[in-house]
Amino acid sequence: MLIQRPADIPSSEITPPTIYARRREFLQMTAALGVGAMLGVGMRPISATASTATKISSLQDSRFSTDEAPTSYEDITTYNNFYELDTGKSDPARNAHRLKTRPWTIVVDGECDAPGEIGIEDVLSGFTQEERIYRLRCVEAWAMVVPWVGFPLGALLKRFKPKSRAKYVAFETLYDPTQMPGQRRAVLDWPYVEGLRMDEAMHPLTILSTGLYGELLPGQNGAPLRLVVPWKYGFKSIKSIVRISFSEQQPPATWNLMQPNEYGFYANVNPEVDHPRWSQARHRMIGEGLFAKKRPTLLFNGYADQVASLYAGMDLTKFY
Secondary structure, eight states: OOOOOOTTTTGGGOOOOOTTTTOOOOOTTTTTTEEEEHTTOOOOTTOOOOSSSOOOOOOOOTTOSSSSSOHHHHHSSOOOOOOOGSSSTHHHHHHGOOOOOOOOOEEEEEEBBBOEEEEEHHHTSSSOOOOOOSSEEEETTTEEEEEEEEEEEEHHHHGOOOOTTOEEEEEEOOOOTTOOGGGSSSTOOSSOOEEEEEHHSSSSSEEEEEEEEEEEOOOGGGTTTTEETTTTOOOGOOOOEEEEEEESOOOHHHHHHHHHTOOOOOBBTTTTOBBBBBBOOEEEETSOOTTSSSSOOOOOGHHHHHHGGGTTTOOOTTOO
């Protein structure tokens, strides 16, 4: 599912489906002494490249990681969709230095017994050995393999004791036009919001990412905390999260509100459900070149063994 831009934005600026999943170019790691010190990461100069950066140490590989080789750091970080940092593909990289990720507080509220606020440093403390920060190399819908660094979302949610009537988890991105110049225009209804069903949110394959390629997450990738749901289309993976809310009702989701006939709430990768303007049955991987043979798109982006049971009995052409 390609993110469609409103009519006032030239069609040449719309993301082609083969490159939709490409992410942000690194410009700046602000205040890495917070989480960075805890993870064994030093400050990274703005001009540093991936090869000279200090890496996050002592990472364990997720059991869900793919065997496919990761997409290059350059490809992952130089072609971007992060409309808060503006709508051109190079704009997020150019504007990422505006985003100040320390201090950073996430509000957790709604249908839970222990609502509150939590700082980004505290987010990353208190995990069990099984829950701790790990490396998840997963195929991003559609077209790249990203070596994320993160932890299971459910490990954080459990701290706030969701009530039994909490059926969904809602997320909200930072709204601050002084830091996010894209929010100065009515391209979307700000702030960006998204949501998951509770069982999706608690699935161990759903992670909150704090880094990629073994280093802290760049601002243009959604620092300091972003969602990664590998079996869904990329617009579900909300960035720069400042609020997480437990809800009894299905929460609003930005692109579903904007174009509900194109962007369903579930957004599961499904080759049998075409976008209204193109087929989604095949795709080409980033870095393989425009003339490379397309590969079949797999149901749930190849994670059917892990997540298909979540949707047993559902009509996936209706709940797309």
